[in-house]
Amino acid sequence: MVDSTDISDHKNSPYIYWFDELTIADVAKVGGKNASLGEMITAMAHDDIAVPTGFATSAQLFRDFLKQNNLDEPIKQHLQEYFTDAQSLAVTGSAIRKLISQGEFTAAQQAEIVKAYQQLSKHLSKEKAQENISVAVRSSATAEDLPEASFAGQQESYLNITGEIDLLEACRQCFASLYTDRAIVYRQEQGFSHQQVALSVGIQQMLNSQCAGVMFSLDTETGFPDVVVINGAWGLGETIVKGTVTPDSFMVYKPLLGQSSASQASLSQEKFIPIIEKQRGSKLVKMLFSSSSPDPTTTCDTSEKERVALVLSDDEILTLARWAVKIEQHYGCAMDMEWAKDTNTQQLYIVQARPETVESQKVGSVLVNYKLKEKSTVLVQGASVGSAIASGEVFKIDSPEDIEQFPDGAVLVTQRTDPDWVPIMRKAAGIITDSGGPTSHAAIVSRELKVAAIVGCENATQLLHNDQAVTLSCAEGSIGKVYQGKLAFEESAVNLADIPKTKTDIMINAAMPDGIFRWWSLPVAGIGLTRIEFIISSQICLHPMALIEPEKVTDEKVRAKIAQLTQGYQNPPDYFVDKLALGVGKIAASQYPKPVIVRMSDFKSNEYRGLLAGEFFEIEEENPMLGLRGASRYYHPLYRAAFKLECQAIIKARQEMGFDNIIVMIPFCRTPSEADKVLAVMAEAGLTRGVNGLQVYVMCEIPSNIILADKFAQRFDGFSIGSNDLTQLVLGIDRDSVELKPLFDARDEAVKSMIAQVIKVAHQHHCKVGICGQAPSDHPEFAEFLVKSGIDSISLNPDSVAKASVHIAKAEQELQ
Secondary structure, three states, rough: OOOOOHHHHOOOOOOOOEEEHHHHHHHHHHHHHHHHHHHHHHHHHHHOOOOOOOOEEEEHHHHHHHHHHHHHHHHHHHHHHHHOOOOOOOHHHHHHHHHOOOOOOOOHHHHHHHHHHHHHHHHHHHHHOOOOOOOEEEEOOEEEEEEEEEOOOOOEEEEEEEEEHHHHHHHHHHHHHOOOOHHHHHHHHOOOHHHHHOOEEEEEEOEEEEEEEEOOOOOOOOOOEEEEEEEEEEOOOOOHHOOOOEEEEEEHHHHOOOOOOOOHHHHOOOOOOOEEEEOOOOOOOEEEEEEOOOOOOOEEEEOOHHHOOOOOOOOHHHHHHHHHHHHHHHHHOOEEEEEEEEEOOOOOEEEEEEOOOOHHHHHEEEEEEEOOOOOOOOOEEEEEEOEEEEEEEEEOOOHHHHHHHHHOOOOEOOOOOOHHHHHHOOOOEEEOOOOOOOOOOHHHHHHHHHOOEEEEEOOOHHHOOOEEEEEEEEEOOOOEEEOOOOOOEEEEEHHHOOOOOOOEEEEEEEOOOOOHHHHOOOOOOEEEEHHHHHHHHHHHOOOOHHHHHHHOOHHHHHHOOOOOOOOOOOOOHHHHHHHHHHHHHHHHHOOOOOOOEEEOOOOOOHHHHOOOOOOOOOOOOOOOOOOOOHHHHHOOOOOOOHHHHHHHHHHHHOOOOOOOOOEEOOOOOOHHHHHHHHHHHHHHHHOOOOHHHEEEEEEEEOOHHHHHHHHHHHHOEEEEEEEHHHHHHOOOOOOOOOHHHHHHHOOHHHHHHHHHHHHHHHHOOOOOEEEEHHHHHHHHHHHHHHHOOOOOOEEOOHHHHHHHHHHHHHHHHHHO
């Protein structure tokens, strides 16, 4: 912060305001961006949030600049020609920007800006021992960073500006950028009068960033409010903002920040580490200060070491997340922030903060769901923006100058998009890019325009060609997929207010961490089934025993793939534990503190063989469905060590990350003695039933689970009925048999008798009983049977909750 004695000459100036004399109430004076910087410096000083100091030129200076250069009328005329279609957007914007950039400051105006810059340099040179410091020169419009309209990236910023002449020129260019093509269009969209909006320039201490990025205090894809999303890359943050890199991404669960369990508190002051996502981006390039080229910055390739490493440590991730929470609490709304880490001091800073304007502005209680009705070849994939599905013909463009060629309703394919592309993005059915992340300005604008986008595909421009029919699916989680051809899909809307409340707990089934937050607003009692084998197959991508006994993997190509997956891990098994813990933790976060039942792995031996390196560790079985699966694997020499890794992942998710709502479930447990063996192995791994509140359930899917329910109830805290396997084994029907499909029915009297029996016995032993499956949704009479039998919970696919809840509520009413 600049000393008040340094700025006394400017206190009564209509042109200069120091950040430490501004608050959020000063948007009309210095625009949203600068007012927000002032607010953080002045009102949040006690929160120890570091913000680079600086000053702002006033909106009045901009107005006077236009007036003294006789620019108001020419600007008005150019806009009128654009509004009447007498002049194109490109010609209009270019002409206005040229007029403004050729304008001149008065001698008095120059003197005020230069004097403030000299004072800032003097203040900071106490630490940096230099005369003319490097500054960031940023545009801040008076209609910018409002809760209802972000104007994100509509005006320009100039980095690493040094010296008075370059500073004045950068200020002029910022003034001109009020009329970028994208800003003109955006103001029209938002209903702002062009000449009522003025521009302030923020001159801020420039950080020589080792790494930088953006941060949101909610999930930008779903509006889930309980997380902080952080993206980061090496060098200056412009590479993320402009979409030139695919960044690292991190996610932190806010409610557990700074908290610890009772057991932790009694032993130490250690806190939970509720980081629920760490994804390494490719980070192929970085932007740095330039000392030799005519440009103030230069972009160069990153090293292999930089591409492999994450840009932030866990402590730094948590620090940024804590700052995000404090900023959100102060402003009273979800926030969009930019951060940087100074190379010299290793200090983290917040360099911008503005209200988030897409998800936080949604009103009502309607949940829209998209679902593909068919599949085809996946051509490319990247990060989803939004959750919609769109289709059209590919049209590749290299520059926004080619806007006139782009046909309405085509799918835009390009190397990257930035805010200059907005006019084209408005015409597109969907957007696909090689680079960029889901928090770039382009992605933010895509969300505002409600255009489906998949970014960071790396090679889309090479693999896709013009006029090729494609379908973009952002409805399958955080990984967006581009399918060949125009595929059929359906869109459905559920009014959450219409879902009836039931006495029976309605829960949901969750397969993957990706996309789990889409369902956060559903009125459910938790997650009744999470299958960790989906996390193993899609995110860990290899057989866990290959990490424990790598010497058994004799194929060099397989060994190379494993080495690539586990880069950055000195102890390879830690890769499995970390990835599994993150996946389970993210799913648990979506419903915390409501229960989340996590079923330990239930791959069959043939499915395990299908994993990378699986052939070196799996036996071949004639009937894997009835072979070495579920509980029998957990104490078997072939898999016991890997099961302990699963247990370690659960320990990490529950005790280190803080998700004590996780309930462990054991599948396909054939006998009580087998249950004892499994519980003993779990205890050896440090995961003991009853310790730290751990509950352990058993899948009820074998007739022996019901016949000996009283004995299983002594070993487990609850039962979860797996109706598919139970039906298969009660009726002696292969669940996958096409010929016997008409006989395979969970509503069969024999199956229903078994279900009713286990509910009765379990309740006698004070154990809960739930069921996972579609039958209650598809068959109202089956829902009625379950309710009459006293089932405690019914777990469904999320898109079936509304329909099934109606059946269940009706059944409950009929019992009254």
